Amino acid sequence: xxxxxxxxxxxxxxxxxxxxxxxxxxxxxxxxxxxxxxxxxxxxxxxxxxxxxxxxxxxxxxxxxxxxxxxxxxxxxxxxxxxxxxxxxxxxxxxxxxxxxxxxxxxxxxxxxxxxxxxxxxxxxxxxxxxxxxxxxxxxxxxxxxxxxxxxxxxxxxxxxxxxxxxxxxxxxxxxxxxxxxxxxxxxxxxxxxxxxxxxxxxxxxxxxxxxxxxx
Ligand SMILES: C[S@@+](CC[C@H](N)C(=O)[O-])C[C@H]1O[C@@H](n2cnc3c(N)ncnc32)[C@H](O)[C@@H]1O
Numbered sequence: 001x002x003x004x005x006x007x008x009x010x011x012x013x014x015x016x017x018x019x020x021x022x023x024x025x026x027x028x029x030x031x032x033x034x035x036x037x038x039x040x041x042x043x044x045x046x047x048x049x050x051x052x053x054x055x056x057x058x059x060x061x062x063x064x065x066x067x068x069x070x071x072x073x074x075x076x077x078x079x080x081x082x083x084x085x086x087x088x089x090x091x092x093x094x095x096x097x098x099x100x101x102x103x104x105x106x107x108x109x110x111x112x113x114x115x116x117x118x119x120x121x122x123x124x125x126x127x128x129x130x131x132x133x134x135x136x137x138x139x140x141x142x143x144x145x146x147x148x149x150x151x152x153x154x155x156x157x158x159x160x161x162x163x164x165x166x167x168x169x170x171x172x173x174x175x176x177x178x179x180x181x182x183x184x185x186x187x188x189x190x191x192x193x194x195x196x197x198x199x200x201x202x203x204x205x206x207x208x209x210x211x212x213x214x215x216x
Contacts, residue, residue, distance in 0.1 A: 124152025
């Protein structure tokens with residue numbers, strides 16, 4: 001088994017406004033541990049970096065808002081959401097939780113850690129331990145890529161989402177099947193692309209629960 005590495009993601013510094021936000025909180029460099037080599041991580045992390053930047057610069061006010069991140073991986077997105085003022089439940093499968101905890105502890109000062117909760121969430125499983133419809137925002141970076149998880153992911157979004165909840169997903173649409181998830185989502189949610197970065201081919205989609213006529 002490869003040892004997790006610990007390396008400041010210097011490549012993020014250039015052109016990522018979010019880095020300035022992190023730097024304003026920390027005098028030292030951010031440390032993110034991941035279970036892949038740094039070069040692979042930097043490439044994989046683009047959807048998360050693009051969504052972090054969007055949150056910081058896109059006029060979305062997270063101050064005091066209740067947020068849940070799905071498939072958090074390193075936790076970068078959830079950590080940035082905490083820095084932007086949100087209360088964030090940062091989730092992933094059990095196997096990812098140890099690194100996730102370490103990254104949250106390493107990158108958030110003690111007082112802000114109170115606003116971050118790391119919790120296991122495997123899509124479609126044990127959803128009752130989460131508040132149904134209890135979040136202002138649901139965030140996910142690069143979580144649409146395994147077709148066998150699409151039904152469970154959709155069920156999870158459906159469970160967590162109220163009519164007011166805003167879902168923000170950043171993704172690369174690598175394969176036709178990724179489009180399939182967007183089609184599935186459109187059955188339950190109004191989905192719109194709110195950002196596209198052609199340099200790294202990352203899309204951000206915003207979704208909200210459709211209001212059915214019978215509910216009006
Ligand atoms: C490509 S990684 C993205 C990680 C992180 N969001 C990022 O952008 O760096 C996909 C993440 O989804 C998680 N994931 C995959 N299948 C899942 C499932 N069925 N339930 C919960 N999380 C899942 C993985 O553990 C992984 O952390």
